[in-house]
Amino acid sequence: TTAPEAIYKEIVSKHPASALAPLAQLKLAMWYMHGNQQRDTLVAIPDFLTRYPESPLMPRDKEVA
Numbered sequence: 001t002t003a004p005e006a007i008y009k010e011i012v013s014k015h016p017a018s019a020l021a022p023l024a025q026l027k028l029a030m031w032y033m034h035g036n037q038q039r040d041t042l043v044a045i046p047d048f049l050t051r052y053p054e055s056p057l058m059p060r061d062k063e064v065a
Contacts, residue, residue, distance in 0.1 A: 004031050012051075022052040029064050 008031065011024035029044035041064070048061045055061075 016051070022048065022055040022057050025051060026057050026061055026064065029061070033064060 005028065008024040008028040011018065012021050012028070015021055025044065025048045029041050029048060032038075032040040032044055045061060045065045048055075049058075052058075
C-alpha cells in the first residue's frame with residue numbers, strides 16, 4: 001500500500017510548520033528505504049536537511065542516509 005507515503009507527503013506539504021512535519025519527512029525517507037527505493041530515499045534525506053536543518057531528528061536522518 002502507498003497509504004503511509006501519501007500521509008507523510010501530505011503532512012510535509014500541507015502542514016510544513018507542524019511539529020510533525022520533520023518526523024513525517026524522516027518517516028518518508030525510512031518508508032522509501034524499507035521499500036528498496038534507493039533513489040527516492042536519497043531524495044528524501046536532503047529534503048529533510050534543507051527543510052529542517054535545526055531539527056533534533058537530524059542524527060536520525062543521517063543514520064538513515
